[in-house]
Amino acid sequence: MRPVTGICSRLRVPLLVIKLVVLGGCGAVQQSPSHLAAGWDPSNNPAIFEPGYEYRLSALPLSGQTSHIPWPDTYWPDQYGGIADRWQTSEDTFSYKTYNDPAKLNQEQLALLSPAEKFDLLRGRYDFPLVGSERRRTNPESALWRGICHGLAPLSMAIREPQPTVVKNARGIEIPFGASDIKALLVYNQALMANVAPRVLGQRCNDDLSRYPDRSQNPACEDVNAGAFHLVITNRVGIRKVAVITDLARDLQVWNQPIYSYRAAIGRSTPPRLGAAPGTVEEKVISMQVRYSVSVDPSWSAQDTSGGRGYDERNYQYTVELDNAGRIIGGRWLGDGRPDFMWVQPPANLSGDWQLLAQFYRSAVKTQNP
Structure with missing residues (x-):
């Protein structure tokens, strides 16, 4: 048996197609006025990614876990x-x-x-x-x-x-x-x-930042927006109890891992920084730990996940930008550690043979x- 623990993938959907799919699926967000989108570019707008989110920081759970835990397995290199x-x-x-x-x-x-x-x-x-x-x-x-x-x-x-x-x-x-x-x-x-095409939040960074660290300022290598990340994790995992796939590698390589649980803590408040989303009145520092399934060797029986085998965790720190109603309208990462993009896709139909x-x-x- 060859070891296959590691990372992977090639989400083969052109960025133009991704944006068209996401924009085409946009619906009215009943609980969130349209001006909330002002702080996001189209590729990072949570309302385009998935409608119906809760945006008030105070109403978002600080921890959560999905009702179904993703199972680990190999990615068939x-x-x-x-x-x-x-x-x-x-x-x-x-x-x-x-x-x-x-x-x-x-x-x-x-x-x-x-x-x-x-x-x-x-x-x-x-x-x-x-x-x-x-x-x-x-x-x-x-x-x-x-x-x-x-x-x-x-x-x-x-x-x-x-x-x-x-x-x-x-x-x-x-x-x-x-x-x-x-x-x-x-x-x-x-x-x-x-x-069915995936719905994607953020853009893929195609640069090797270990070789070209100056390219970290490229827009595609700066997202996913930290405020959008917080909204997706807390709404999907915390409220809806469903996982979300996240590319945990910021740069060229792609590590598609389903995040299924998280714990967050709200830290200090700071005044809006220069460059914060229009309408920001306050920023809050957030620390979050996420858990996700990883790649493991294939097995004859269902995977043995005792002792946490097949799962791992990461810690992130970032700020969220709040408007005068306490709603998240943007955010920024603190440090270089951050995911690249997030996405979801329903199960494919089985046709023919x-x-x-x-x-x-x-x-x-x-x-x-x-």
């Missing part, structure tokens, strides 16, 4: 061949040979196949087209952080974690699927076939408590 990786063996994804007559394989041999091979067998494709397409899509020379965590993150916060199951194909071959095999296929569908996943996913969770 491109370097290892994505979901064509025979993750329980040390075989090279880009050179192993597929089986000409899989009906002759025993259960132990079938269990060791890659998620892509198992799905091809399930749908009766003994020419293994998914294996071939994964080998073409991925590259052993890719950076280790590249993978499909842009599928893992939204799915892990939306659906229950499956357990292993055995599925029989049309030719009577009983195919053992481990928990990570099932998740791999669902994550792949989410990452590469999602028919991928509808086969729906049936055996249900069997893989039916014995669990809701």
Whole structure:
């Protein structure tokens, strides 16, 4: 088994498309007058990202946790061949040979196949087209952080974690699927076939700030706005009890992690600084600790998260800018530590052969408590 703990991703949605999607989904915010948007540029406007937020600092909870905890798993690194990786063996994804007559394989041999091979067998494709397409899509020379965590993150916060199951194909071959095999296929569908664009707050920083620290002042490397960050975390996690995906790396690399809990403390008050959002009468210093799921090695059974395995935390400090009604209208980060952008996306539909996943996913969770 190759270690795959780390980071990942490529949220392949052009910024123009992201902005159009976000702006197109904007609705009237009943509780917040329209002038609240004055402190935000369009890419950082919480009202465009998601309507109906509470903006009053005093009404926002100082701690919260989602009703469903995102499960950790691997992001299927491109370097290892994505979901064509025979993750329980040390075989090279880009050179192993597929089986000409899989009906002759025993259960132990079938269990060791890659998620892509198992799905091809399930749908009766003994020419293994998914294996071939994964080998073409991925590259052993890719950076280790590249993978499909842009599928893992939204799915892990939306659906229950499956357990292993055995599925029989049309030719009577009983195919053992481990928990990570099932998740791999669902994550792949989410990452590469999602028919609903993500809603994004902030812009992606495409600069390597370790090499070019002076580029930290580029607008895309300064967001997400700290006030907007506070509003999203406290409204989604604290009030609505749902997670939000956050790119925890400020610069070039992308670490898509679902934040599912937080604790915050309100510190001192300061007068408005030069450059604060128009209408600011006061700034408050905020300290926040967030918890999120991380990438771990794939497993046959559901992930063992005892002792906090598969989860981590970060601390942030920032100010929020308040108007004369105590509503957050802006903010700024204190120090270099900050996320890059935030996003959400509903689960992708399963169509065509991928509808086969729906049936055996249900069997893989039916014995669990809701």
